[in-house]
Amino acid sequence: MAMGTRHELDLPDGRRLVAYEDGPASADVVVWHHGSPQSGELLPPVVAAARARGLRVVSAARAGYGGSTRLPGRTVADAAVDVGHVLDALGAARCLAVGASGGGPHALALAALRPDVVSGAVTLAGVAPFPGRGGDTDWFAGMADDGGLRSALDGPAARERHGETAEFDESSFTADDRAALAGAWAALGADAARSGQAWPGGQVDDDVAFVRPWGVALDAVAAPTLVVQGGADRVVPRHHADLLVDALPAAELWLRPRDGHISVLAALPVALDWWRSAT
Template identity: 55%
Template sequence: MGARTHTRAVTTTSRTLTLPDGRVLRAHASDAPPDAPVVVWHHGTPQSGALLEPVLAAARPRGLRVVSYARPSYGGSSPAPGRDVASAAGDVAAVLDAFDVPRAAHVGASGGGPHALACAALLPDRTTAVVSIAGLAPFDPDFDWAAGMASDAALRAASAGRGARARVDDDGVAGFVDADWHVLDGPWAALGADAGPAGAAWPDGAVDDDVAYASPWGFSPRDVRAPVLLVHGGLDGVVPSTHSRRLLGLLPDAQLWERPHDGHVSVLRALPVALDWLIDTLGD
């Protein structure tokens, strides 16, 4: 089942996939030549999983094809209560198969970062490289996970289980800085236009995401053998940059770009140069 739309000369294809366990996933891909390198975009919390114009705009001139999907309970994908971060790998493998993609790079923003790393750890033969932008590190008693967060109520509740998290109402914007609002009013307006309705329409997606972040992930970042680029804003009050520094110490092959004047959303302005890094990695 598919539908085709046009986004500024980029044709996109959307499909509803039925998985062996009976769940469905809603997936999307931009059209490109058969030999175009593929980037899987892992959306943040909450979002619909649809392809966003700023992502397409960064990928288009670089000859990249973008694939995305809605995690369970978002954007037409079936719920999967109790899912862990690692479960993304099986879902993404099905998405790649549906679009005839043998290997891909993974780019995750915010909550998409852990899911991108899961694919690298658990689909090593199908992963070329990873970019994590403002991504989370694993919940670990040896790491002060909540330090620097403007509001940690939702994630702290999530560590106590799904029921506790469901009782917390958190709009997720307490840690935004002026630079974040500026890009949401400008080049990344599509992100805000997607995230607001997604949070209202699919609150269970955000609950299950948060529980997955604050629970054992089902893999270790030490299992990721692909090269990883970590990008983080120094003013990020949603997911502080200490998370990327923590990941830097856990990942076998990683580098960190810190952007001191960026917050949680404005750091997405680094996406074009991060994609350049991916392309350079493919040439190594």
């Protein structure tokens, strides 16, 4: 059973968006932008970290995931606009935008588009903007399995074909990642496996959006931003964090040298404390 309260919102263009919330209605909000693939349901470690600090946590299933109507061709900015509608509907006045992995770009886009409510941003193993085919070698460097993103360069149909035969590369995760998935973040692993089967179109649209213009510039993110990166990450390598810090006006890098793509999520509680002290 999903944690928190489930909402279904009717968006201005007629689509449905599924969202979840947990915590006091009057509290500051942590907006959790899920990775790829995920259902958007709240995860126990995220809820626990928010509850321990008296915060309200909100998550939305991106278009194509978790019952939210698919929006083929959506940009990173499009997904952030959807989350903005959720925040308005729930009466959120002050937020921290947090994104893990594929959620990172969307958290930054929300911070850029909604400075009226977003007072800080955190990315955990977040993807950096794609520089274009001329610079793609460095962007892909260090990824244990870059097949999905490379196929996305040729559009949704190519990405869908790739997904029909692709298998997960076990070398993508470190021993610490596997320990995290067997322990505190077990719900994330289960949700990702279920979501990849149930809503493959969501991941297709995510990957295509990552390698195309995001629809928002990182220099528009005025809020303090914490870029958290595992030095041993084999899914989103460390140099993505460097690209983000270079492009963001008010960013600082927190490098955790031994962490991989999942184990770095253990930094979330301290990242929430960083926001409260920074703002």
